[in-house]
Amino acid sequence: MTKLNINEFLHGGDYNPEQWLDTPEILNQDFALFKAANINTVTVGVFSWAKLEPKEGNYTFDWLDDIFDRVEKMHGHVILATPSGARPAWLAKKYPEVLRVDSDGIRRKFGGRHNHCISSPIYRQKVHEINTKLAKHFGKRKSLILWHISNEYSSVCYCDLCQENFRKFLQRKYHTLDNLNHAWWTTFWSHYYDSWDEITAPGPKSETGNKGMNLDWNRFVTDQSISFIDNEIEPLKKLTPNIPVTTNMMAGGAELKVFNGLDYQKISKHLDIISWDSYPDWGNDYQSTYQVGMKVSLLNDFYRSLKHQNFLVMESTPSRVNWQNVNRAKRPGMHELSEMQAIAHGSDGALYFQLRASRGSSEMFHGAVIEHRHPQMTRAYHDVKKLGEGLLKIKDAVKTSYVKAKVAIVYSYDNDWALANCESYSSDKKYWTTIKKHYRYFYENDIPVDIIGPDDDFSSYKLIIDPMHFLMSEAYMNKLRTYVKNGGVVVGTYISGVVDDNVLAYMDEWPKQLQEVYGIEPLETDVLYPSQSNSVLWGNTTGNAYDYCETLINHSAEVLGTYQHDFYKDIAAITKNKCSEGYGYYLACRLSYDFLEKFYHDLVLKFDIKPDYPIRKYTKQITIQVRENSKYRYYYVQNWSTNTQSLDITEPLADLFNGIEIIGNKERIHGYETKIYLQRK
Amino acid sequence: MTKLNINEFLHGGDYNPEQWLDTPEILNQDFALFKAANINTVTVGVFSWAKLEPKEGNYTFDWLDDIFDRVEKMHGHVILATPSGARPAWLAKKYPEVLRVDSDGIRRKFGGRHNHCISSPIYRQKVHEINTKLAKHFGKRKSLILWHISNEYSSVCYCDLCQENFRKFLQRKYHTLDNLNHAWWTTFWSHYYDSWDEITAPGPKSETGNKGMNLDWNRFVTDQSISFIDNEIEPLKKLTPNIPVTTNMMAGGAELKVFNGLDYQKISKHLDIISWDSYPDWGNDYQSTYQVGMKVSLLNDFYRSLKHQNFLVMESTPSRVNWQNVNRAKRPGMHELSEMQAIAHGSDGALYFQLRASRGSSEMFHGAVIEHRHPQMTRAYHDVKKLGEGLLKIKDAVKTSYVKAKVAIVYSYDNDWALANCESYSSDKKYWTTIKKHYRYFYENDIPVDIIGPDDDFSSYKLIIDPMHFLMSEAYMNKLRTYVKNGGVVVGTYISGVVDDNVLAYMDEWPKQLQEVYGIEPLETDVLYPSQSNSVLWGNTTGNAYDYCETLINHSAEVLGTYQHDFYKDIAAITKNKCSEGYGYYLACRLSYDFLEKFYHDLVLKFDIKPDYPIRKYTKQITIQVRENSKYRYYYVQNWSTNTQSLDITEPLADLFNGIEIIGNKERIHGYETKIYLQRK
Amino acid sequence: MTKLNINEFLHGGDYNPEQWLDTPEILNQDFALFKAANINTVTVGVFSWAKLEPKEGNYTFDWLDDIFDRVEKMHGHVILATPSGARPAWLAKKYPEVLRVDSDGIRRKFGGRHNHCISSPIYRQKVHEINTKLAKHFGKRKSLILWHISNEYSSVCYCDLCQENFRKFLQRKYHTLDNLNHAWWTTFWSHYYDSWDEITAPGPKSETGNKGMNLDWNRFVTDQSISFIDNEIEPLKKLTPNIPVTTNMMAGGAELKVFNGLDYQKISKHLDIISWDSYPDWGNDYQSTYQVGMKVSLLNDFYRSLKHQNFLVMESTPSRVNWQNVNRAKRPGMHELSEMQAIAHGSDGALYFQLRASRGSSEMFHGAVIEHRHPQMTRAYHDVKKLGEGLLKIKDAVKTSYVKAKVAIVYSYDNDWALANCESYSSDKKYWTTIKKHYRYFYENDIPVDIIGPDDDFSSYKLIIDPMHFLMSEAYMNKLRTYVKNGGVVVGTYISGVVDDNVLAYMDEWPKQLQEVYGIEPLETDVLYPSQSNSVLWGNTTGNAYDYCETLINHSAEVLGTYQHDFYKDIAAITKNKCSEGYGYYLACRLSYDFLEKFYHDLVLKFDIKPDYPIRKYTKQITIQVRENSKYRYYYVQNWSTNTQSLDITEPLADLFNGIEIIGNKERIHGYETKIYLQRK
Ligand SMILES: [Zn+2]
Ligand SMILES: [Zn+2]
Ligand SMILES: [Zn+2]
The missing domain is CATH 3.40.50.880 (Class I glutamine amidotransferase (GATase) domain)
Incomplete structure (x- = not known):
């Protein structure tokens, strides 16, 4: 597995300069604001296919070269996405089979994102071609640190090709129909299959009650997605073997449950780096911040555990999302608290969706570092800038991993x-x-x-x-x-x-x-x-x-x-x-x-499981997470309440943010504050 | 009408040995457990088509012969189902027109049960053929006491054949379009029909507001289902005129409302015996047992009244169902109370779905007499066994009918x-x-x-x-x-x-x-x-x-x-x-x-309607139902509370379960207990 | 703009004599009851196409001539509707393209109303033809005062013709794809269009998130409906230039929100008179009458403001509707209060749906002036008759407009x-x-x-x-x-x-x-x-x-x-x-x-905005609206409570209903009562 090669916490996120190519003053403003906020990383190319290949076989990469140039001028990093998350209209028009078929059997028309068949050979070929071109063109760029393949994979398709691939998957798995009939217990309700071609995908227009079939369908969707992913990655690995590969994973719902449309545990084996998109409902009126924090903590631990190594929060909002019933912005202090939480659990940076707000279409009001109006005056920008300053101070802490769990x-x-x-x-x-x-x-x-x-x-x-x-x-x-x-x-x-x-x-x-x-x-x-x-x-x-x-x-x-x-x-x-x-x-x-x-x-x-920390707390509203390397241990202490709380420090530690030594006495931690204490081993 | 010819209460239910043909030790275990629990009846063949005719025209009845042999060895009874409730995959593949078309006009694929067109001539022919074969092969079996046609009829189909049959139904009913136009008041909204072929079935893609049309569609669905049923019954009546015919009817919802997708009052005229599937929400947290009991009591009276004769509860669970939001098992004592309730209202037995739990697929966790693990140790098995003993004691009471209502x-x-x-x-x-x-x-x-x-x-x-x-x-x-x-x-x-x-x-x-x-x-x-x-x-x-x-x-x-x-x-x-x-x-x-x-x-x-019973009760939580024949009257007294209650016996009666004579004094009836008192006329 | 030429408040409403042509005694009864209730207006022809053109090109207008004769005999008025709101079965059968395609891409079958494509050239031609015939045949009738085109326009269709017209609309608006791509910000998610034919209507099977596209689709639906409306009106204006044209608009939901499927502000420019269908939930258990009255008041003001002139409530119920969860009838006094409210806000009459209850089909139980049984004994009929008497008394007040708002x-x-x-x-x-x-x-x-x-x-x-x-x-x-x-x-x-x-x-x-x-x-x-x-x-x-x-x-x-x-x-x-x-x-x-x-x-x-009225009230449950002409001012004072309330009259006024002069003293206004006070300017 290829590692992420960085010397500082990544700070930045999704950036769509292709929306602003006609207004270079916007691009200039963006980079000036990035610099001022210590933003060192841009994720580009997500959904950019139509600008990268406006007509079939006609690639236009110059605008993206310019962005690489700008990033490199500020010694920053680029995370480059493959564009398969959405396709150009010309592709859907010329090859309608790339579009998804819903469970009612009706093929979708052009529109939306993630609207592609995971089986379509044409789509796979087109993705392979553009990924190859991207790797060839940008693979040598010194700023390129990570491939971000596609976006939030979540495909289900019921087309004939997918149905046929489902049957092939079953043949590979069961070899004989006897095995399949036994595993699916098809004697129940006379569902015995006498021929492979009698099998169709489960769904509202066919069968929903066969447990084995449903489970195999879930597994097939993961399997087919992995084959799609492997096809995406193949040219990248060939042309840029030293650049690691990730894709952004999801969680959702009021419970903030891990996404289960795909088996991430299986998919993670095909990736170098795990990353996920973290969108909790901070500031809601039905849970305390502490409770929301626990939901997120669990997910950070889940994603870190996928490969038992550091991960990335690939997306998070600098302020609010746009798809909740109530889209409340983070309260003062919440931005730093939430971003440092992910780092405390093993994230190697703080990345946002989005750096610059889109001017139109469906995510135009999703929180952004740079908003439509008075971008340098928003709370979001100030919060990001403040965090950027903090991340610079603790730069060396990036060379650590989360402590080994018992x-x-x-x-x-x-x-x-x-x-x-x-x-x-x-x-x-x-x-x-x-x-x-x-x-x-x-x-x-x-x-x-x-x-x-x-x-x-x-x-x-x-x-x-x-x-x-x-x-x-x-x-x-x-x-x-x-x-x-x-x-x-x-x-x-x-x-x-x-x-x-x-x-x-x-x-x-x-x-x-x-x-x-x-x-x-x-x-x-x-x-x-x-x-x-x-x-x-x-x-x-x-x-x-x-x-x-x-x-x-x-x-x-x-x-x-x-x-x-x-x-x-x-x-x-x-x-x-x-x-x-x-x-x-x-x-x-x-x-x-x-x-x-x-x-x-x-x-x-x-069973002597509780670790012994040189920090004593007096409330559960304080959490302590630990990252370490061979020399140092970093204690991330976070206050999830809005009140100032006390800590006892029982051994000499260094307060990283404030750059002072603490020798065994009381500390005060403000509401929503994060303290990092360094301990020499 | 052919009568059910039995000398004991039926005890048993749905049994699917075809799922276990490769494991004869399971079949042996089943029959040993049946015997130990006084189970005397098995309902077989429901959904067995794929095992009875694994390839078109290739019938394999030997496995079912073996089951008949085993039942006859224990002097038991067989209720034999026709298999039309679900069809083999080969049939759907070769004749796709047997599958149902939904109200959106999309034809379903293979899967589920009850997924057949009620008009398809091919499907009717195939059903007629296998019913004929079954009647020929098993019709002489001495254990065969009842035909169980199909399963829970509930068909609606919007295919062209059904649409055409709807028009024919209307032509038979109205003779002229003038009559139809008047009856449907089609001048409203200019819905006047000038030609029969302008008429389509009501539905979300056509018309939903015409009251006469909607009602005629409901009537047509019953009429067409009756024609389907008659086609099923025809070979059975011809070949086995002395074996009565039933089909299992339904009720559902939180209210336990009688199923109204079909007019059971009309359908009952085509059957010899009425049976229904009784699945109340015993043990819930929003109604008392007494209240649930009343819902069921009403349905038992409804089904008995369909033909004004004894009926059967064809399915009930020995413990729990698997399709409620909360699938709670019957509490201790509830099994006997509920099964005896049906008998008190005129049922000739206690039949379950299911005798042996399926190992996989959608009903694998529906309560069963024989569960997956430690089958002889479950509460369900003990409850069934105890009821079996009781039914043996009151065997003679089967030769009675429910008292005539005023x-x-x-x-x-x-x-x-x-x-x-x-x-x-x-x-x-x-x-x-x-x-x-x-x-x-x-x-x-x-x-x-x-x-x-x-x-x-x-x-x-x-x-x-x-x-x-x-x-x-x-x-x-x-x-x-x-x-x-x-x-x-x-x-x-x-x-x-x-x-x-x-x-x-x-x-x-x-x-x-x-x-x-x-x-x-x-x-x-x-x-x-x-x-x-x-x-x-x-x-x-x-x-x-x-x-x-x-x-x-x-x-x-x-x-x-x-x-x-x-x-x-x-x-x-x-x-x-x-x-x-x-x-x-x-x-x-x-x-x-x-x-x-x-x-x-x-x-x-x-109007002097209240009957005079030799039993006085002190709470509404006690119910009394009466069955009788020319010589005796049987009082079924049930205690729907969990407390012991008192009764006054005002005339000499015999306590059937305990085999003692009661002479005019106080009786104690325990929580959930059923007492049967016999009175000579 | 052509004005409505009337000398009395219109009183009457939707009437469907075509349902009763076989029972002339019904028609005779209707007109006797109209006369007795001072009903002077009938709206005919709504949904009458199948009776006006029972076979293609075969027009039968004689029955409607008879209705005109009857109306003219009683010196009444006719509002004549064009029949496009529903089409005959023969038309749908011969030209299936007139039927609507839903957003799932499935074409609807014959049935319902408003089930037509707003683009279909055939449908437009057929509508144009029958409108021409109607105008030619009835245009000279002296009783004809108003054209009522179609009924409650609310069309959306996703057929190929509509999709093509959407693209044409976009071409007219944007001229170039560059303009469209910028306006829709299509670089987002790679939705850039390279060719006009890549564009499809937004919807669940294509794209739902593009804000510009969605808004343009809404505008297109209005635009295409206007073109449909213009096609309807064209022959009417040509043949009967002095007869004004209206269509009935809508409001709905618990909030009684103005209908927003079409932009009524744009559509109103193509009409002479604004009319709307007013169906509030009077008598509910979650709002006071006063609160419901405010919802309606707002709508009356909205519809009056569309053309800044008097309007009509084209439909209202004399008692109840049939489509609410609870269809409660107006309480005693409510009918007069609600109908007078509309007049107070500028309506030129009180019109009902419906004069005679349909005998069958979906609106048979909607409130009617003449109900199925004992029509002259119903509360509704008495309420209508009483209002008719009142309207006669205040006849001259029709020659006024609502006072100019600041x-x-x-x-x-x-x-x-x-x-x-x-x-x-x-x-x-x-x-x-x-x-x-x-x-x-x-x-x-x-x-x-x-x-x-x-x-x-x-x-x-x-x-x-x-x-x-x-x-x-x-x-x-x-x-x-x-x-x-x-x-x-x-x-x-x-x-x-x-x-x-x-x-x-x-x-x-x-x-x-x-x-x-x-x-x-x-x-x-x-x-x-x-x-x-x-x-x-x-x-x-x-x-x-x-x-x-x-x-x-x-x-x-x-x-x-x-x-x-x-x-x-x-x-x-x-x-x-x-x-x-x-x-x-x-x-x-x-x-x-x-x-x-x-x-x-x-x-x-x-800013000195409050007008000075010669009436003082002591509760907000009293409302005052003013209509006026060059000589007089009419104060409509309404009591929305069920209690009698006091008013102070500060200048000499005339009480119109009671025909008496009031000179500056206390007045009593009963619960739900309306008083009209006349003031000479
Ligand atoms: Zn596919
Ligand atoms: Zn059918
Ligand atoms: Zn259309």
Whole structure:
């Protein structure tokens, strides 16, 4: 994997000079403002195809050469995007097959972005050609530090080509129809396939209920997207082997859930650098800043964990977005707090969408460093400039990585898809919400956590949390058992180990591997309506149990907590099992956070997981993240409240922003302030 | 009509051995568990087409022969389904015209179930062929007791063939376009048809507002489905004239409303036995068990009334369903309570979906007698086994019918469709809710009720309740008048007799027949917003009037109650009219239940409708239903509360489950318990 | 423009005798009832095409001749509609291209109304032909007073013809693709067009995010509809130049917002008379009658202002509608109150949909003067008859116009569309609600207001209120500046002057014209979540600020009020700027009504805007509207409460309804009563 080669934090972001080629005074103003704000990086080429190839085969790169020249003159960096996220009108007109077919079978017309078939050979060829041209033309530019392929991949297409590729994918996977019929359990409802060409993509006009088929469709979409991505990357790697490649990933919704249209864990293997677009709903009226911060923290950890290395926030807004119901700008101080948060979690910079606001069309009012009017007077510009100054001060801190975590939480795409698709339990199973709830303890207690996939290496973790792991492969269960036998600690929960990787139920008994790990077997899941609950007693602690309460068969586990009501009163609800050198804890029901907090508090003490920092805090509104290299440790201390808070510094540290030494006494941290304390190892 | 020939209550249900042909140990386990649980009936063949005819014309029945053998070895019964509910992929591929066309005009692809055109001659032919083969091959099997045709018919298709059949249906009905144009009042909006081929099915891409057209489309869908059904039944009747035929009917929604995609009252004439699939939301958090029980009670009465004979609950879950937002399992005791409820209302057994859980696909987590893991340890299996033991004890009680009701409530499909389609009053008219509200009094007071259609015979009833009968044909009104003149008592309400059977308004005055029956004419319907109300005074009783308040012209009626507010203060709201030997009561407004309760209390006393049982109860949470034959009367007493309740037994009875004689004293009935008391006539 | 030539208020409305040609007794009854109710006007021909031309080229006008004869016999008036609102089945069958194509690209089938392509040459030709025939045949009828073209125009079609016409519209507007590419800012997302035929209509299957394109599509739909309308009118004007032409316009939704599918301000230039269909939700349970009345008052003012002349309410219900969730009838007294309200605002009559209820189809239960049963006994008929008597008494008052307003509120269609389309601020920007809120002060204080478009003449107004004027053309801003410089007073608000008429952002600074008018520049808009707020202090008055709070750069304005909280505490929120002879007031935030009330109270005093009436009222539940001619002034005083209220009469007036002279003393006005006081000038 090619590394990102930088000596300073990247500061800048998406820039579309092609919109302003007729007004060079705008370009001049932009670069003057960049310089004044310590902006050192521009991401160009995203959606620029029509300007790069205005007519088929007619490439015009001179305007982009000029931008490279300008960047290089200020010793800055260029992140160069391939333009496949949107295509020129001439391409759609000449080759209508490049446009997507919706699930109703109707082919879309030209318009929008991401409106392309991921199978179309013509589209792939055209993308390959322009990527080759870009790599040839700009590949030697000293300012070029990173390829940004396409934009926010999220393709689904139902055209005949995609249908045919789905069938090929299935043939590669299953070899025989017998295998497929068994895996999809097609005898149900007489859906037995006698010929490959009888298979169509699942959807509202065909079949929606076959679990195996739906899961394979999800996997196919990832697989086909990877093949599309590989085709994009191939000429770049060939012509510019030293320039790393990334693409910008997503998260969304009120929950800020990781995007699950594609399996990012699989896609990350085809990229050098992970980057994501971070658009939280800061300043809303239904959550505190601290709570929003936790949602973002989890995502930063997720994206860092994809390759277990530093990442980039590729897009973030300097002020507001334009697509929420209420598009509120960041409050004073929020910009620095939020951008430093990403760096604290391992981001190598602060990049924005967008540097210059578009004058028209759909994102013209999305927050920008340079707004339409009085650009140098806006709060956004001042916030960016102030951050630029700060990043300059802490420049050397870029040569660090996030500290190694002892705790991991498992998130599996197959499992997410299978749970979403599972007709049972309740319709909203809240997988991501549950991950977030378990994550919360570690966030509040400044314990580093990785968010890993089922294929990750477990061996370096002391504790693995594996919630709601409904779909588990045999291989996964074997790995988990090995991990525990070798001394690992795992926390499992209700709704785990129910189906195999074809979404076929495990039969007869709970998988042996899980029995060994946990010493129990789940028998029945009591599914509760929203206003119904049970409670669990564990020592002196009582917790509320809701949504899901499993009854257990206990083979060898120690019963830690029991249900207090209903027909399963006094039955085990929380168990602990010794398995060779390790332990398997099982939470049979969904528990309130106050209970989880005590549970993890005990675990962390018992297994010596909590790191020892030379900083003491007096409120959970303060968070501490750590980056380090061989010589130094950098403590990123952030105050998520609007009030000034106290810290105790217990060892000599340096305050990086203020350039002073601190020797073991009280510190004051203002509302929304970030402090970075340097400790020599 | 062919009768069901059984000597014991049926116990069993849907079974799909074709999913397990490669694992005979599963089949062996199944039959061992059936036997242990006193399961005596399996419903097979539902959705088995692909296994019965894996390639066109290539029939493989041996696996099903084996199942018949196994059942016969245990002296059990087989309900054999025809497989038309889902078709093999080869059939859809070779004859794409068998697949349905949606209302947007797009033909569906292979997938789902019930995805077939009800007109396709090829599909009918293929169904006829396999039904013939099945009847020939299995018709002589001694275990075969019932044909189960297809599954949950619910077809709508907009293909050219269906459109053509719709026009033919209209030609048969109207003979001339003049008749059709008048009935559909096509001069409105210039929709006059000058040629039959100008007519298309109503829908979102054509016409949605023509009331007569919409109603005829509903009728056509039933008519075309009946023709499909007749085609299915024809070879069965020819080859196995002594085996009765059923199909499984439906109900659904939060209200548990009877399915109204098809007119079951018409379809029932083509069947020997009525059966339905009962899936209430037991254990929810918005209704008491008692309230849920009432919803189900009404449906059992509806389905029993379709043919005025015993029926079957063809499907019910031994634990939970998989398609609710919250799929909660039955609480302890609920299984017996719910299954015995159906039997109390006239069901001849307790049948489940499903006996063995599917290993994959969309219903894999629907509750089953035999679950994926530790099947003999589940609550569901124990509940089923316990019920099996009980059914064995009361075996002889199967030779009874539900007691003859003196009260009937009218439910009309034409009326339901016309009300749903009617643009007036308020958008949700709550027809079924209103039926349920009137039903409640009789349910709470243990008075048997039939739910009848407009074509049923009225003569045996003392009281007919005819709520919200918006659409009435001349024939119906004549029949109603005759019924009342001959001494019948009818209760009518607001929004009745407004349109004829073409949804054309009755002109000039309220139909003469209704005037004679009720002695009044409705003049205006005051439609109230949800928070608005009026009140009605009747003697000392005041009731809340809401949603609809009609003002009346009084010709000859006695005014029982009057409005208390608004511009119609002091105007008649409740009237009573003597009409020859009978009475017509009219409720001009929607009234609160407490008021209805007093109203019916008076009526029941006055007309001597309440039966006299040798059992006294002290709470409405107890219900009593009665089945009987020439010698015995069986009282099914059920306790819908979780508390133990008292009963007084006023005559010598036998407690069937406990095998003891009770002589006129106090009894204790536990929470959710069912007692059956036998009385010699 | 041709004037409406009448000597009495029109009373009557939509009448469909073609539905009753087989039942002449119905027609006889209708005319007897018309006469008894002083109905003098029938609107015929709406949706009558199939009866006027039952087969292609075969015209049958005799039945309509008979209606004209009957009307003329009673010395009444005919409003004759052209039938294009719905077409005969034969036309759709022979020329399928007349039917509309939906945004999914699927062509509709025959059915509904308004289901026609606005481009189809065949449809236009057929409409032209029948309009010509109608004009020739009925044009000389002395009873013919008004042409009513089509019905509630609201067309959108996505067929190839419409797509082609959209491109032609764009070519006419932009001349070159360079112009179009700039205006639509197509470099964004590579949407650059290289050829006109690459352009398709915006929609869910193509492009939805391009602001300029969307706005041009809205303008095209109006433009194409005008061309359709002109084609309808052409033969009428040629053959009957003295008969004015109208079409019925719409408003809708819970807010009773003016219909914005078409730009009525542009369309009104092609009509002689403005008319609209008024269907408020009288009697609901979420607003008082007074509040509903204000919604309607605003619309009456809007429609009157379209041509600054008297208008007509073309449709209103005598009782209830049939399409609300709750279709409540008008309460006693409401009919007169609501119909007189329209007349008070400048309507020349009271016209209903419908005179005779249809017997079937979708509007059969819409309120009618003549209902299905006992038509002469209904409340609706009595209300209509009573109003008819009243209108006869005030007959001479028809020769008046609404008094000239000194205040205007600007409503712009382009702005409405651009705001709805704007991805920024919050998703629901509440433009109409804001207009209504500013309007409220004037309504409550009996100050006449016009609702004008951006192209109207400003010179006659003392005060112009111009809220949320997001999209402003250079021409508009120049006009506004001139108006103020010449002594006008303007009130502007937050979110104004942001984009030009291509929805391109104004760059560098706020437009100079606005700076001159207001003396300030908006810098940032703080967008608040629903539960968030700020407050503004102005003298002693504090107002709640919510949704939008702008920060301002102050160049020359006097600061009237300042924010009280947050990072913009103490910054200007309300400013006043002297600009030559006039003033520009700017409200930088959305303010609570109590605050606006005080603000306008001051303004009205300062600029002497409040008229002086010889009537004093003691509650806002009383409204006063004034019509006048050269000799007389008519005061329409309406009581929107259900209680009797007092008035002081300060000068001698005549009470028109009661025919008595009032000399300066107390008057009593009953609940829902309307008084008309005549004053000699
Ligand atoms: Zn494709
Ligand atoms: Zn069909
Ligand atoms: Zn068109």
